[in-house]
Amino acid sequence: xxxxxxxxxxxxxxxxxxxxxxxxxxxxxxxxxxxxxxxxxxxxxxxxxxxxxxxxxxxxxxxxxxxxxxxxxxxxxxxxxxxxxxxxxxxxxxxxxxxxxxxxxxxxxxxxxxxxxxxxxxx
Amino acid sequence: xxxxxxxxxxxxxxxxxxxxxxxxxxxxxxxxxxxxxxxxxxxxxxxxxxxxxxxxxxxxxxxxxxxxxxxxxxxxxxxxxxxxxxxxxxxxxxxxxxxxxxxxxxxxxxxxxxxxxxxxxxxxxxxxxxxxxxxxxxxxxxxxxxxxxxxxxxxxxxxxxxxxxxxxxxxxxxxxxxxxxxxxxxxxxxxxxxxxxxxxxxxxxxxxxxxxxxxxxxxxxxxxxxxxx
Numbered sequence: 001x002x003x004x005x006x007x008x009x010x011x012x013x014x015x016x017x018x019x020x021x022x023x024x025x026x027x028x029x030x031x032x033x034x035x036x037x038x039x040x041x042x043x044x045x046x047x048x049x050x051x052x053x054x055x056x057x058x059x060x061x062x063x064x065x066x067x068x069x070x071x072x073x074x075x076x077x078x079x080x081x082x083x084x085x086x087x088x089x090x091x092x093x094x095x096x097x098x099x100x101x102x103x104x105x106x107x108x109x110x111x112x113x114x115x116x117x118x119x120x121x122x123x
Numbered sequence: 124x125x126x127x128x129x130x131x132x133x134x135x136x137x138x139x140x141x142x143x144x145x146x147x148x149x150x151x152x153x154x155x156x157x158x159x160x161x162x163x164x165x166x167x168x169x170x171x172x173x174x175x176x177x178x179x180x181x182x183x184x185x186x187x188x189x190x191x192x193x194x195x196x197x198x199x200x201x202x203x204x205x206x207x208x209x210x211x212x213x214x215x216x217x218x219x220x221x222x223x224x225x226x227x228x229x230x231x232x233x234x235x236x237x238x239x240x241x242x243x244x245x246x247x248x249x250x251x252x253x254x255x256x257x258x259x260x261x262x263x264x265x266x267x268x269x270x271x272x273x274x275x276x277x278x279x280x281x282x283x284x285x286x287x288x289x290x291x292x293x294x295x296x297x298x299x300x301x302x303x304x305x306x307x308x309x310x311x312x313x314x315x316x317x318x319x320x321x322x323x324x325x326x327x328x329x330x331x332x333x334x335x336x337x338x339x340x341x342x343x344x345x346x347x348x349x350x351x352x
Contacts, residue, residue, distance in 0.1 A: 013193040020196070030341040032256035034195035035334055041199035052203065059200035062193060067159040067316040068141045069191040070280070072184030073255060073273060074163040078170065079177050080274045090238050095251055095278035098231040099309045100290055102252050103283060106223025106332065107296040107305025113215035114300050 002057070009058020016041045126182060133183030140165050154285055159313065195254070195312065198330040205327035212300050216328070219300075220335045223308035227252040228340070228347055231275075243267055246348065251275035253340040254311040254333055261344045265352075276311065283310020284317040303328020308336050 020040060021033030029036065044050040084092055144165065145158040155161075170180055181188075202209065209216070228249055235245040247267035250258040255276045262272035283306055291302055302321055306314035307329030318329035 010193065013196050016196045017192040021192075030257075030260070031337060032254075032260065034192040034256065035254070035337050037192070037196040038199045038330075038334060041196050042203055045199065045203040046206065052200070055197075056200055059197035062190070062197045063201070063319070065141070066194055066319065067157075067313065068138070068162075069187060069194050070159055070277075070313060070316075071137055071141065071162050071166070072181060072188040073191075074159060074277050074280075075166050075170070075180065075184065076177055076270070077163070077274055077277055078167045080271065083271065083274070087238075091235070091240065091244070091248065091275075092278055094231060094234040094238065095248065095275050096282045096286070098227055098234060098248075099252060099279040099282040100286060101230050102223045102227035102279075103287055103290055103305040103309035103314075104294055104296075105226045106219040106308035107291060107301045108219075108294060109222045110212075110215040110219025110304040110328075111296050111298050111301030113218050114212060114298060 006058045006061045009055050010062060012055060013037075013041075013058060013062065016044075129179070130183035130186065133180050134186045135183075136169075137162065137166065137184060137187055154288065157284055159316070160281065160285070191255075191312070198315065198333075201323055202327045202330050205324060208299075208324055208327065209331060212328075215300060216304060216331055216335065219304040220308050220332050221339055223304070223332075224252070224336045224339045224343060227309065228343060232347065232351070242352065244271075246352070247272045248275050249347065250340055250344055251279045252309050252311065253337050253344075257337045257341060261340065264345065265348045277313075280310045280313030283314040287314065287317060299324035300328050304332045307332025311336070 016037040017033055020035070020037030023029060023036050024031060024033045041055070045052055141158055141162045144156070144161040148156040148158050166180070170177065231248045231251055232245055235248050243266065246265040247262050249265065249267070250261040250272060253261065253276070255273050258272050258276045259269040263269045287306055287310060291297070291305055296302060296305055299322065303318050303325040306318045306325070310317070311333045315326065315329040315333050318325040
């Protein structure tokens with residue numbers, strides 16, 4: 001029974017994803033279907049169009065293995081071995097450094113603005 | 124029929140390896156044992172040893188990859204449950220994610236230029252901190268190489284989950300919003316999977332950051348290209 005509920009809720013999630021894909025294509029939006037589907041589901045929940053308990057256990061189950069779904073894409077790195085040999089090794093270094101910089105700036109900025117909203121507004 | 128069985132084999136192998144290696148990670152909690160990293164390395168090793176091309180692996184691999192779309196949609200659920208935190212922190216979220224996206228795009232582009240990489244490669248590295256499908260679309264629109272863009276997205280993702288916790292600690296970014304926004308802005312969905320290990324607040328912040336950076340990047344990226352190329 002529990003499994004059936006999860007499966008049906010998975011199909012609903014897939015439906016939102018397909019709706020997102022469809023909107024992305026026909027409205028020529030720069031965002032992919034998954035991100036549009038995410039926004040659609042959030043809007044449906046926030047506007048109380050779709051109740052949380054009809055999606056909650058399916059979403060929780062799917063998100064338990066979130067990093068699994070990236071693996072087929074990450075294995076694709078094997079086709080790019082030659083790009084990163086020789087001088088290309090610097091591309092990895094640049095990617096790593098730039099990512100850490102992004103994390104530092106975004107994390108620091110958001111944490112600082114939360115800690116002292118008044119102070120920041122005065123500045 | 125043979126193709127179907129082969130696809131089943133590759134999909135099954137991916138799931139079994141992931142579950143086994145994940146239990147290893149749960150037991151020891153060492154960063155190098157992160158299941159997405161160990162499973163990727165194990166699969167690449169198996170494919171190389173048996174001389175199986177990536178395209179053939181993807182016959183089954185794509186089944187698992189196709190779960191990523193609905194999983195991104197599912198992120199709306201934990202976010203909705205944390206909606207109060209989201210509303211309270213709207214301004215810090217927008218400031219953090221915008222700042223991170225601008226710095227991420229500029230630093231990648233300027234550094235790749237400084238090392239005299241071809242314009243095609245510079246344009247490809249630009250969207251690396253954005254979730255894979257958007258990054259590939261953007262790279263294509265810029266005149267970069269979409270499949271290589273996906274590789275840079277993976278470099279960003281792995282950097283986020285492997286070095287991220289260390290960096291956050293060193294910089295004393297220790298609030299749920301700081302951690303979540305940092306991971307999601309720099310390392311998209313992989314960063315978000317890491318954020319789930321911290322807690323529900325971090326996970327929601329990270330999924331917001333991932334979505335918002337995709338939206339901001341979709342506008343900022345073309346603007347940068349138009350200005351500098």
